[in-house]
Amino acid sequence: MDVQITTIGALLGLAVAITLIIKKLHPVYSLILGAVVGGVVGGAGLTGTVNVMMSGAKDIMPAILRIITSGVLAGVLIKTGAAAKIADQIVKTLGEKRALFALALSTMILTSVGVFIDVAVITVAPIALAISKRLGYSPILVLLAMIGGGKAGNVISPNPNTIAAAENFGVELSSLMMANIIPAIVGLAVTVLLTSLLAKKFKVEKSVEEVVADDLEAEELPSFFAAIIGPLVAIALLALRPIAGISVDPLIALPVGGLVGVVVMGKAKHTNEYITFGLTKMMPVALLLIGTGTVAGIIKASTLQATTINFLNAINMPAFLLAPFSGILMSAATASTTSGATIASATFGQAIMGVGISPLGGAAMVHTGATVLDHLPHGSFFHATAGATNMTIGQRLKLIPYESLIGLSMTIVSTIIYGIIL
Template sequence: MSSTLTISWWAALIGLAIAIILILKKVNPVYSLILGAIVGALLGGANLVQTINILIQGSQSVMGTVLRVLAAGMLAGVMMESGAADTIARAIVTKLGDHFALFALALATMVITAVGVFIPVAILIVAPIALEVGQRMNISKLSLLIALSGGGKAGNIISPNPNTIAAAKGFNLQLSQVMIADLIPAILALAMTIFIANLLKKKGTMITERDFELPSSSKSLQKLPTLKTALVTPLVAVILLLLNPIGSLLHINFLTNLNLDALYILPFAAIVGTIAMKQGNKIREYAAAGINRMTDVVLILIGAGTIGATITSSNLPEQIINLIKISHISGVLLAPLSGILMAAASASTSTGVILATGSFSKAILGFGVTPLAAAAMVHTGAIVIDQLPHGNYFHVTANAMHMDIKERSRCILYESIIGITAMVTATIIFGFLKF
């Protein structure tokens, strides 16, 4: 690609719009993104060869994130397939008891999402427990799903999941930096979850015996690992991820210079945890399951890289900066807004973060926003309305709780309030107070 080529901003915007519209029309997201990138580049003045070069440049730019997402698949596969996540969830609910039922369910979903399990899978794991508790305590399905979804959202922004990896790598940060930055927003999101879930305890459909006759989304009965062994994988991962930040904080040169990347840490933690659970003979099975779950994310990353390259090759970032300056709106708000809009368009946290960082990172940083602040605000913005009906999450969670579309749709507003709580917290802390 010619270094002097600059695509017209309006063409890049049309390309992005085409990609989003196609995704909303249920066209494969990867092809939607690549097609949008091609159209945007060609309309913007690139010739056929330059367009291909832009696409290749864009796909190459996301390879670092792709490798780390694949590494995360190893950890996710072990946590999900071994039963470790089930053990942790049941232990939390049992220890806290019925008196703190909604808190226990929200916390359980938060924890197992935070240790690397995908949020839809986390809800599938905890849903059967929630139905049991709900029937016993006479709590509505609406309240229960708010507890699970809100807890999952809180855990998702502090997890080594693809969305957090994308937020970190989109702004050239360490994964642990973003996880730590989003901790306070996650805690406040959890608090809001518990508050709303308790308000809705008697609202909506109650659980009946029929809910237990329907096909369950939970895993078939298996011999679950003990709590001590189930905790090994997440504890090893968290401890190793925190070594570098701790070294920087305490000025310990050895730890500061260690540079243990998630690419090494996550598979290593998964292997150690598998051995601790005495399931070393299943490591290939867990790895295969994990990588299968990451395949869609990796493909979307490649597609998002192409549309991101089309946008960054254009003068759209400069135009956005000029527009915001003219309107006298704080440029800080571009970070959370880009996360909200892209996640809403794709109905996916991961895809939303990938699109927002790939398309708007240059413009966001152009306002003097620090990379860490930008990552935290984009990331928390992406959990505001990522639960819309054109995405997989909406339907997976509805089936998990045996809810029809109308009843599931009632949750969207409350889930958005939980996401807004995290986003506003991150924006105040990092955007305006500049911590």
């Protein structure tokens, strides 16, 4: 007999996990403990709870394997200076007059080629802080530019959130990456518009520690062509499926791109060092996803999705709104694009397709929805980006409404395309 967990149990489990994360308990253990509480309170008993948690973790293993192998490309981009070169070249090309656009575009491109959004922000931050000081922009403003660009790049990237959504909806990763190109462009445009409108509101704050960027010219950075070749190879391999009908899994495409890049940059002898570094960057995410998988198992076995659908019906909301709504809800619960997209797609995927939404459309709407509230203070992204720009918690909190607006703009566009038009 299948285990069924009550909606109250699932919600309580989520609440416990969020509370523990806010209280600074490690997120992996917080999620696992939340899953245990949710299962037991929800009526599954200890044995049933453990079985459901194991099932949820097992379901997420394919995505974890792909994330671990993507560390090859990420490690090469970061350790060779390729990521910094790409960002620096874009800023230099567009000039100081378009500095905020350049920062947003740099972070968008880095994220879209497979760099984690928090790592992309940290990579661009020294350039952003130098521009902030030189042009009199507040660090709050330049951080908003980087975050908005990162969010736009995240919905068209081969990053863990995209991999998880594609896996759970059974669609090709390259197809999902291309599906949200228009929402990503809108997100970038909204970012630039917001930073322009807020330029006067967020004036330079003397309380923010001034940080001068490292002199990128003095570093031994690769050429722009060499820096970009690895990501281009990875994207080309992923694009073979829609173009030529040849399926290359990201588990293969991303490491190959990284290895080609390290050879082109003449750093082959450092390959083991770079991929080891990349693995260390991916392991916390992989572990987090194991914890996320246990919670996803509890939610999937619960009546939460039926309750959510009934709620939407009761307030006469169109059924297709289940896709973006679930992404938003789960991103708020976990303060993570990856965890939000993973839990929402694993839990609500079948129900979303059951109301007539295509797998690709459902994945696209869930994915953009997961960018709306993924920056809340109980998540690591909030604190990583604050630290990268030397902000206090109070200063970082000021950005939350604007970050949410950028994510919401992409979600609305994606929903119009896949929920109304297509």
